[in-house]
Amino acid sequence: MDRIPKVDLSPFLNDIDQVDSDADQLLAKKKQIKEVINQACSEFGFFQIFNHGIPTSLMSQTLSLSKTFFNCPDEEKLKCSLAPLPVGYNRQSSPFSGENEYLLFSPRFGFDGIYPNTPAGFREVSEEIFSGLTKTGLVVERILNECLDLPPNFLHENSPDRTQDVMMHRKYHPATDTESNGLYSHQDPNCFTFVIQDNIGGLEVLKDDTWIPVIPSDGYIIVNIGDVLQVLSNNKYKSATHRVVRPKAPRESRHSVIYFYNIGGDKWVEPLPQFTKETDEKPKYKGFYYKDYTALRTKNIKLSRSEDVIGITHYALPDLHSETHLTRDKNCGK
Numbered sequence: 001m002d003r004i005p006k007v008d009l010s011p012f013l014n015d016i017d018q019v020d021s022d023a024d025q026l027l028a029k030k031k032q033i034k035e036v037i038n039q040a041c042s043e044f045g046f047f048q049i050f051n052h053g054i055p056t057s058l059m060s061q062t063l064s065l066s067k068t069f070f071n072c073p074d075e076e077k078l079k080c081s082l083a084p085l086p087v088g089y090n091r092q093s094s095p096f097s098g099e100n101e102y103l104l105f106s107p108r109f110g111f112d113g114i115y116p117n118t119p120a121g122f123r124e125v126s127e128e129i130f131s132g133l134t135k136t137g138l139v140v141e142r143i144l145n146e147c148l149d150l151p152p153n154f155l156h157e158n159s160p161d162r163t164q165d166v167m168m169h170r171k172y173h174p175a176t177d178t179e180s181n182g183l184y185s186h187q188d189p190n191c192f193t194f195v196i197q198d199n200i201g202g203l204e205v206l207k208d209d210t211w212i213p214v215i216p217s218d219g220y221i222i223v224n225i226g227d228v229l230q231v232l233s234n235n236k237y238k239s240a241t242h243r244v245v246r247p248k249a250p251r252e253s254r255h256s257v258i259y260f261y262n263i264g265g266d267k268w269v270e271p272l273p274q275f276t277k278e279t280d281e282k283p284k285y286k287g288f289y290y291k292d293y294t295a296l297r298t299k300n301i302k303l304s305r306s307e308d309v310i311g312i313t314h315y316a317l318p319d320l321h322s323e324t325h326l327t328r329d330k331n332c333g334k
């Protein structure tokens with residue numbers, strides 16, 4: 001059974017089409033959806049959306065082109081390797097980090113030199129889904145802003161620059177008899193993340209010491225809360241620990257497309273007064289510049305031991321109430 005809540009985003013996308021007589025009904029629908037999202041963000045840090053504005057055909061076309069790209073000979077893929085830039089083609093391959101290869105893109109670095117010429121249309125389709133996901137991201141950001149009861153447009157105005165966002169195509173290699181780690185357990189550092197997965201499965205979310213699978217469902221986008229929202233909300237929302245386990249059956253490659261909705265590196269991140277002063281709660285984190293946090297995380301890019309991983313607990317302030325989070329995060333992070 002799929003335990004990760006699913007919500008219909010259409011009431012938030014079709015605002016303009018509504019006639020006056022529908023206004024109350026629409027408001028009630030939105031309220032109900034926001035309650036589900038609010039609960040999901042506190043409980044799981046994960047939810048799934050449908051009617052989100054991205055056609056299912058575009059999602060499968062992207063996954064299919066991505067699959068064709070990763071099936072190209074290594075020499076072709078390595079042409080898109082732009083190290084030391086954090087974009088382009090790369091691989092993760094250790095029993096700890098997991099076994100996967102990826103192609104990473106951010107408008108900050110442009111498409112040129114990153115997207116391969118083959119397969120034909122890969123770049124165009126990727127650009128199209130990127131801009132679709134940016135639009136859906138703005139809608140989700142507005143919903144989360146309302147769920148958290150923040151001043152109108154607060155999250156958007158705090159970091160409006162979408163060129164900071166990052167999109168990744170990932171291929172996970174089939175499991176072997178002895179190895180099944182696809183991506184080590186971690187939390188995402190950013191605001192929130194979208195994941196589009198194929199039908200192989202393997203993404204899991206940690207809740208109360210139990211790994212919950214996110215069952216593939218055609219047309220759905222998975223949303224997960226990242227560290228930035230966990231810190232701003234002073235742990236009201238959970239930046240959930242998640243991982244990818246390569247299934248033993250079917251023993252096939254798994255593909256996913258991931259969109260990281262980011263904030264600017266120059267942004268200061270700390271628990272907001274709405275979740276501290278105004279509620280008499282102690283801040284659970286000290287403040288930091290986002291770029292300092294991401295730099296710390298990428299310093300140990302060759303992850304081979306859990307001790308190398310730096311997560312958000314790096315900024316956690318001692319507090320009896322945060323003990324469970326500290327234990328949860330100790331071996332995780334990304």
Ligand SMILES: O=C(O)CCC(=O)C(=O)O
Nearest residue numbers: 170195197203244256258
């Ligand atoms: O591929 C997936 O399903 C999840 C990937 C992920 O968690 C990440 O890239 O941060």
Ligand SMILES: [Fe+2]
Nearest residue numbers: 186187188242
């Ligand atoms: Fe992640």
